Amino acid sequence: MKEFKNILFVNHGLEGKSHGLTQAIQIAENNQADLKGLIVCPSLPTSMLDYEATYEQSLIDALATNMSEIQTKLGTPSHPSPYPISIECGSYPAIRIIRSVHRHHNDLLIKDAEPQDDDTKGFKALDMKLLRKCPCPIWLNKKSSKAANALNVAVAIDPSVSDPAEQGLAIRLLQLARSVADSTTGTLHIVSCWDFHLESYLRHHSWIQIEDKVLDAQVEIEKKTHREALEGLIEKSAIKGDQVVHHLHGTPDDEIPNWILEKDIDVLVMGTVARSGIQGLLVGNTAENIFQTVNCSLVVLKPDNFVSPIQ
Known part of the structure; x- marks a missing residue:
C-alpha cells in the first residue's frame, strides 16, 4: 500500500545520528515518495550576522551528509541524492514547521522527538504543539536499539x-x-x-x-x-x-x-x-x-x- 507521496523530515541541525532520518528515508523508498529536509534553528544575534551564511550552510551540509550516508547504508538508489533541504531560523519552531507543511502540501511529517533529560516518558512542548496542530500525519520518533x-x-x-x-x-x-x-x-x-x-x-x-x-x-x-x-x-x-x-x-x-x-x-x-x-x-x-x-x-x-x- 502506497500511503505517502510527499514527506518532510524536520530537525534542528545539531543532532548527531538521527533514527528518525533513517525512518524517513526508508519510508520514502517504500512508498516511492518525495522526501525533503527542513532545519529549524535559532537565529544568530545581530552582532554575529557576518557568520549567518556560514552557520546556515554548515547545518545544511551536516544534514545532507547524514542523508547521503543513510541512503548508501540502506541501499536506496531510486531517490536522487542529495535530497533537497531548506532552513528556517528564528523563534516559534512549531509555527514554522506547520506553515512549511501547508506551503508544500506534505502528507507526512517525520521528526525525532525532543530529547528528555532522562528516560522520562511522554513528549516535550514543541512536540505536543505539533501533535495538536499539525494538519498532516506526524511521526515523532523515539530512539530505539x-x-x-x-x-x-x-x-x-x-x-x-x-x-x-x-x-x-x-x-x-x-x-x-x-x-x-x-x-x-x-x-x-x-x-x-x-x-x-x-x-x-x-x-x-x-x-x-x-x-x-x-x-x-x-x-x-x-x-x-x-x-x-x-x-x-x-x-x-x-x-x-x-x-x-x-x-x-x-x-x-x-x-x-x-x-x-x-x-x-x-x-x-x-x-x-x-x-x-x-x-x-x-x-x-x-x-x-x-x-x-x-x-x-x-x-x-x-x-x-x-x-x-x-x-
Whole structure:
C-alpha cells in the first residue's frame, strides 16, 4: 500500500545520528515518495550576522551528509541524492514547521522527538504543539536499539463509532498503520479497548440488586458486540498482510501504556481530535494521557475535516 507521496523530515541541525532520518528515508523508498529536509534553528544575534551564511550552510551540509550516508547504508538508489533541504531560523519552531507543511502540501511529517533529560516518558512542548496542530500525519520518533526494519508497530482504534467521518478516520488509521508496518517487520498489531462502563458501578454497590450472572451476561454482550464491530472495521479497511488483534478489557489510558510495554511496541499509530482513534479520544484528555505515559514513537493522524489554527 502506497500511503505517502510527499514527506518532510524536520530537525534542528545539531543532532548527531538521527533514527528518525533513517525512518524517513526508508519510508520514502517504500512508498516511492518525495522526501525533503527542513532545519529549524535559532537565529544568530545581530552582532554575529557576518557568520549567518556560514552557520546556515554548515547545518545544511551536516544534514545532507547524514542523508547521503543513510541512503548508501540502506541501499536506496531510486531517490536522487542529495535530497533537497531548506532552513528556517528564528523563534516559534512549531509555527514554522506547520506553515512549511501547508506551503508544500506534505502528507507526512517525520521528526525525532525532543530529547528528555532522562528516560522520562511522554513528549516535550514543541512536540505536543505539533501533535495538536499539525494538519498532516506526524511521526515523532523515539530512539530505539532495534534496526529500522525490526520495529514493532501497533494501531489503536475504537470500532464503536457511528458517525461516517469518525469511521473514515478509523479506517485511515488502519491503512496508515499497515503502511508503517510494511516499512518495518511487516506485522501490524491492532489494539482496541472495550469496557462496560456500568460494570464497576453495578458490581460493587451491594444496594443495587443485580445478580452476578445477569451482570456477567451483559458484560459478555458488550465484549462480543465490540469485537464484532472491530472485525467489521478491519474488513472495511481492506488491509492485507500479517496482523494480530488485541482486544483489551478496560479503558485505553489504563490498558494501552502497560500493553505497549508488555508487547515491546516501538511505534504506536493513533488518531486525535475525533473519537475514532480511541474511545473518548480528545487531545487534552485520553489521547494526551497516553502521549505522556508512553516511551515509544508515535504516528498521529487527524480527521479529514481538521483545520489547523496555524495557517
